[in-house]
Every structure is written in structure tokens, then in C-alpha cells.
Amino acid sequence: MSISANINDFKKQLGAVKVKLIAVSKTQPIEKIQEAYDAGHKIFGENQVQEMVEKHEALPKDIEWHLIGHLQTNKVKYIAPFVSVIHSVDSLKLLQEINKQALKNNRIIDCLFQVYIADEDTKFGLGYDELIELLRSEEFAELKNVRITGVMGIATNTNNQKQIKEEFYELATLFNGLKTAFFRKQPEFKEISMGMSSDYLVAIEQGSTMIRVGSAIFGVRSRKP
Numbered sequence: 001m002s003i004s005a006n007i008n009d010f011k012k013q014l015g016a017v018k019v020k021l022i023a024v025s026k027t028q029p030i031e032k033i034q035e036a037y038d039a040g041h042k043i044f045g046e047n048q049v050q051e052m053v054e055k056h057e058a059l060p061k062d063i064e065w066h067l068i069g070h071l072q073t074n075k076v077k078y079i080a081p082f083v084s085v086i087h088s089v090d091s092l093k094l095l096q097e098i099n100k101q102a103l104k105n106n107r108i109i110d111c112l113f114q115v116y117i118a119d120e121d122t123k124f125g126l127g128y129d130e131l132i133e134l135l136r137s138e139e140f141a142e143l144k145n146v147r148i149t150g151v152m153g154i155a156t157n158t159n160n161q162k163q164i165k166e167e168f169y170e171l172a173t174l175f176n177g178l179k180t181a182f183f184r185k186q187p188e189f190k191e192i193s194m195g196m197s198s199d200y201l202v203a204i205e206q207g208s209t210m211i212r213v214g215s216a217i218f219g220v221r222s223r224k225p
């Protein structure tokens with residue numbers, strides 16, 4: 001199917017459940033993103049800073065760019081002027097740098113905490129204890145130019161549906177706990193970013209509010225991300 005047909009298909013599926021679709025365009029050429037844009041889609045996810053900067057420059061300016069990959073502190077400055085949401089905050093140090101660069105650009109940047117839910121060593125993210133400690137710290141309380149809008153997680157890369165379901169359930173449960181303990185008065189803390197091409201249906205069933213879908217829209221990637 002074509003990119004525009006895929007986009008329209010997702011729109012139809014997601015309209016009823018009010019889940020936001022992040023079209024993951026990493027490794028995809030400008031023309032393919034333009035095709036999705038022309039089909040009416042304006043939210044794209046990238047996992048590399050330089051690629052996102054180049055695409056932001058080349059494409060229409062009303063696109064919402066979401067950073068979904070690991071972010072190094074020294075690269076925050078390149079995306080701070082335009083990035084919409086950073087899904088991959090995995091340390092206080094990184095959050096402090098995002099805050100600093102947001103301030104320089106006179107912006108408030110939306111951020112999600114990436115939480116480690118997978119049964120794998122390779123994935124980035126905060127552990128539960130680490131996240132709680134961060135939220136309780138004085139340094140965190142001082143940050144005024146970042147807005148924490150929720151959590152993000154990547155499930156284990158497995159065919160075991162039960163395991164994936166449990167990992168998403170865990171993330172949703174953590175989200176609810178954090179909401180009660182730390183963000184009760186912050187209605188903007190409302191996002192659970194979970195679910196990709198292979199597991200978005202399970203993710204939605206478990207309460208996802210943002211799914212990050214690449215190959216199911218653009219086809220298989222030629223280069224490894």
C-alpha cells in the first residue's frame with residue numbers, strides 16, 4: 001500500500017480511540033515524508049539529531065518533530081529551537097541541558113521520561129528508582145523551561161505477546177503512580193508513548209496515548225537505524 005493509504009488507514013483506526021500517531025520517518029528520504037505530509041500528516045519522529053535538523057530545514061515548518069532516540073547532551077542545542085517533544089529523557093543531566101537550551105530559545109519544551117521496561121540490555125531508559133529520585137530532587141524542581149508530559153517505553157523485541165502486554169501494563173501502572181504522587185495538579189502529564197509497528201495494538205489496549213509507527217507506514221527501512 002502507498003504511504004498516503006497507510007496514513008489514512010491509521011487515521012481511521014485511531015480516530016475512535018484518540019491516540020496520537022507519530023510517523024517514525026528515520027532513514028526515510030524527504031520525498032516520502034512529504035508524501036505523508038501531503039496526505040495530511042504533520043507529526044514525525046526521528047531518532048538522530050542531525051537527520052532531524054536536516055529534515056526540519058527541508059520540509060514545511062508546521063511539522064511537529066518528535067525526538068524518539070537517545071539524545072546526547074552536547075546535541076540538544078541543535079534541536080532546541082524547533083523540537084516539539086523529546087520522548088527520550090533518560091537523565092537529570094540531559095533534562096537540565098534541555099532546560100538550559102529551551103531558555104536560550106525562549107521556549108518551554110515538552111519532555112517524556114523514557115522508562116526502562118524491556119527485558120534487554122541494549123535499551124536506554126531510566127529505572128524506576130532512578131526516576132523517583134530524579135523527581136524528588138531539588139535540581140528537578142528548579143527547571144522551568146521543560147514541561148513533563150508523560151512517559152515513554154520500548155517493549156522487548158520479541159514475539160511473545162504476553163510479555164509485551166505485561167511490559168506495557170507495567171509502564172501504564174507506573175504512569176498512574178507518578179500521576180498520583182508527583183503530577184496530580186498538572187493536567188499536561190497525560191501521555192504514555194508506547195507501541196510501534198509490531199505492537200501498537202497491544203499498546204493501545206494497555207492505555208497508550210501516542211504510538212510511534214515507522215515501517216507500517218513507510219515500509220521496511222533500507223538502512224539500519
Ligand SMILES: *Cc1c(COP(=O)(O)O)cnc(C)c1O
Nearest residue numbers: 024047068196197212213214215
Ligand atoms: C524506529 C523506532 C520506532 C518505529 O519502529 P517501527 O517498528 O518501524 O514502527 C519507534 N520507536 C522508536 C524509539 C524507534 O527507534
